[in-house]
Amino acid sequence: xxxxxxxxxxxxxxxxxxxxxxxxxxxxxxxxxxxxxxxxxxxxxxxxxxxxxxxxxxxxxxxxxxxxxxxxxxxxxxxxxxxxxxxxxxxxxxxxxxxxxxxxxxxxxxxxxxxxxxxxxxxxxxxxxxxxxxxxxxxxxxxxxxxxxxxxxxxxxxxxxxxxxxxxxxxxxxxxxxxxxxxxxxxxxxxxxxxxxxxxxxxxxxxxxxxxxxxxxxxxxxxxxxxxxxxxxxx
Amino acid sequence: xxxxxxxxxxxxxxxxxxxxxxxxxxxxxxxxxxxxxxxxxxxxxxxxxxxxxxxxxxxxxxxxxxxxxxxxxxxxxxxxxxxxxxxxxxxxxxxxxxxxxxxxxxxxxxxxxxxxxxxxxxxxxxxxxxxxxxxxxxxxxxxxxxxxxxxxxxxxxxxxxxxxxxxxxxxxxxxxxxxxxxxxxxxxxxxxxxxxxxxxxxxxxxxxxxxxxxxxxxxxxxxxxxxxxxxxxxxxxxxxxxxxxxxxxxxxxxxxxxxxxxxxxxxxxxx
Numbered sequence: 432x433x434x435x436x437x438x439x440x441x442x443x444x445x446x447x448x449x450x451x452x453x454x455x456x457x458x459x460x461x462x463x464x465x466x467x468x469x470x471x472x473x474x475x476x477x478x479x480x481x482x483x484x485x486x487x488x489x490x491x492x493x494x495x496x497x498x499x500x501x502x503x504x505x506x507x508x509x510x511x512x513x514x515x516x517x518x519x520x521x522x523x524x525x526x527x528x529x530x531x532x533x534x535x536x537x538x539x540x541x542x543x544x545x546x547x548x549x550x551x552x553x554x555x556x557x558x559x560x561x562x563x564x565x566x567x568x569x570x571x572x573x574x575x576x577x578x579x580x581x582x583x584x585x586x587x588x589x590x591x592x593x594x595x596x597x598x599x600x601x602x603x604x605x606x607x608x609x610x611x612x613x614x615x616x617x618x619x620x621x622x623x624x625x626x627x628x629x630x631x632x633x634x635x636x637x638x639x640x641x642x643x644x645x646x647x648x649x650x651x652x653x654x655x656x657x658x659x660x661x662x663x664x665x666x
Numbered sequence: 667x668x669x670x671x672x673x674x675x676x677x678x679x680x681x682x683x684x685x686x687x688x689x690x691x692x693x694x695x696x697x698x699x700x701x702x703x704x705x706x707x708x709x710x711x712x713x714x715x716x717x718x719x720x721x722x723x724x725x726x727x728x729x730x731x732x733x734x735x736x737x738x739x740x741x742x743x744x745x746x747x748x749x750x751x752x753x754x755x756x757x758x759x760x761x762x763x764x765x766x767x768x769x770x771x772x773x774x775x776x777x778x779x780x781x782x783x784x785x786x787x788x789x790x791x792x793x794x795x796x797x798x799x800x801x802x803x804x805x806x807x808x809x810x811x812x813x814x815x816x817x818x819x820x821x822x823x824x825x826x827x828x829x830x831x832x833x834x835x836x837x838x839x840x841x842x843x844x845x846x847x848x849x850x851x852x853x854x855x856x857x858x859x860x861x862x863x864x865x866x867x868x869x870x871x872x873x874x875x876x877x878x879x880x881x882x883x884x885x886x887x888x889x890x891x892x893x894x895x896x897x898x899x900x901x902x903x904x905x906x907x908x909x910x911x912x913x914x915x916x917x918x919x920x921x922x923x924x925x926x927x928x929x930x931x932x933x934x935x936x937x
Contacts, residue, residue: 518739518897526899528740529694529725610694610725613708628844629703630869 434633441637446644452614453638457645460618463531463605464598467538468546471594474539475546476587480576482547483554497551500544505537505603512537512608529610534618537604542594549590550583557583585657592650599646619645692721693904696733696741698812699842701887702726704862704931709924714911720904728811728842736760736890739897742905744890747860748812752888761890765913768921768932769886772816773864774877775847776856784856785876791824793877798826801835803855807846808838812885817858820882860885862931887932889913912936 445453482493514520516528516536527533557579565575580587602620609616611625619642626635701707702724711722725735729746736744737760744761746752755761774793776784782800784793797804806828807814821828828836837855839846843863850857851871859867864875877883889909894902911917918934925931 517735518899520738523739523899529723610723612694612723612725615723625703627848628699628842630844630848630867632848632869 434636437633438636438640441633442640442644445637446641453641455614456617456619456622457641459531459616460599460620460642460645461649463534463618464538464595466535467542467598468591468595470535470539471543471546472591475543475594476550476580477576478543478547479550480554480579482551484558484572484576484579494548494551497544497548501548503541503544505541505601506607508537508541509604509607512540512604516608528608529612529616531609531616533608534605534616537608538598538601541601541604542597545597546590546594549593550587553583553586553590554579585661588653588657592653595649596646599642599649690721691719691904692723693742693901693908694723694725694740695743695745695908696725696727696736697745698729698732698747699726699844700747700813700860700863701745701932703844704866705926706862706921706924706932710912710917710920713920714908714917717916718904718907718911720907722908728807728809729813729815730810736892739892739899742892742901743908744892745887746812747885747887748815749886749888751812751815752890756890759896760893762893764888764890765909766935766937767887767889767912768918768934768936769884770861770932771878772813772858772883772885773861773875774856774858775850775864775873776876777854778872778874779854780876781854782856785874787877788880790820790877790880790882794820794824795826797856798824798828798831798835803835803837803850803853804828805846805850805853805855805857806836806838807843808840809842811843813843813858813860816885820858823882865926865929865931886935 482490482497512533513528515522516525516533517523518528527536561575561579561582565578570578600620602624605616605618606621606624609618609621611617611621617625619638623635623638623642626632626638697707703726707722707724711724715721725732725741727735729748729751732741732744732746733748733751733755735741736755744752744755745767752761752764756764774784774790776782782793782797782802784796787793806817818828832838837849837853839849843859844867846857847859847863847867848869849855851869851873856876864870889912891902891905891909892900894900912921913936918936921932921934922930
């Protein structure tokens with residue numbers, strides 16, 4: 432199992448050399464997945480809040496559906512987005528297939544249910560706590576939603592990180608809609624799949640180590656921000 | 667967390683990434699994992715781009731998927747290796763015309779212990795029959811790729827019904843050439859591969875070439891322009907420029923000069 436030792440030294444060497452190709456791939460991975468997280472938050476948080484606070488028929492069915500959609504298989508999402516964006520599909524005229532935008536769309540579809548379902552859980556618990564107070568103050572719903580989102584912001588940050596983790600790690604969707612084109616749509620996971628298929632397992636694992644380190648850095652940065660924000664809030 | 671103020675920069679990002687593509691002259695080449703993984707395109711395409719100003723984006727998938735993508739109009743040029751499927755593609759009106767580009771050959775690789783006793787054989791059909799009779803594992807692509815189609819044809823010629831053996835000694839991986847070789851090396855199975863992929867493959871372990879050199883292992887690559895009459899968004903001018911170049915003296919010479927470890931991987935044979 433000398434692959435492991437070799438991979439660690441390779442990963443180290445790759446990062447130290449700041450290889451231009453690698454930096455480009457890391458940059459695109461972050462750009463695609465962070466964009467997808469932001470879009471998913473813009474869509475998923477209001478949806479989660481609406482389901483958490485609302486009383487409407489079919490609410491329970493919607494919760495079950497959202498929870499189930501957290502397990503959307505990336506390869507199926509990739510296939511659906513491919514069929515939509517293909518020149519033979521309804522949105523072919525947008526000419527988005529094999530672009531980073533297509534990858535952002537696919538990952539957004541993948542993680543919006545995660546953000547919606549988890550934020551629903553968080554917000555519902557908080558809402559149960561605040562409900563009487565909201566009613567005694569006669570708050571209009573949009574103010575109440577804003578207050579809930581604000582007070583739950585740290586938990587929701589973890590929700591966003593869960594979505595980011597899913598997005599940065601998936602390969603099934605981006606390889607179909609992005610095509611793993613060098614210098615255009617190649618991200619960390621598709622590069623790892625490519626090196627594995629070339630039989631260069633040491634390099635593939637080295638890229639994997641870099642990917643995990645990237646995910647760690649993003650999580651650490653967010654948690655660091657959160658901690659300093661919390662200190663300011665209570666100072 | 668207020669995500670709304672992020673929306674505008676995101677939309678701007680989406681729009682710029684879409685327009686950035688529209689400005690540069692580029693084509694999408696639907697091609698196979700065997701040509702891409704061997705590094706051939708990394709050698710060829712910079713030469714073409716330098717000369718023409720056209721960037722070539724390669725989508726490397728199995729021949730079956732490449733043809734399907736091209737049928738959907740999601741590519742401008744198709745460069746694959748499954749002659750009958752390519753001719754059907756043109757006959758059904760998806761492609762303009764098919765041209766021979768280059769060839770190499772298929773080989774059967776296997777473990778050095780050679781449990782089916784086929785090493786060094788020149789008769790592929792007989793060798794495959796011996797693998798089947800011995801019940802030694804054989805890793806198949808099983809993905810409708812050019813290599814898989816070739817393999818199925820070889821089994822037919824050998825008179826072995828592999829469908830009934832699927833799951834026992836005949837194992838369909840349903841994945842690309844490299845992934846299938848990884849599986850074969852892992853389970854001590856024989857496998858059919860193109861020589862280019864094998865030479866550039868880095869996880870060979872102690873595997874050796876078992877069968878090579880017979881006429882039925884010939885591997886011809888063809889190039890086709892996706893028909894702009896069928897799919898109006900096909901970049902016919904740029905696509906044709908690439909085809910003219912790769913079939914011309916310069917492109918053919920560039921193919922011949924690509925070597926890996928001192929071995930030539932592809933042999934140009936455009937007429």
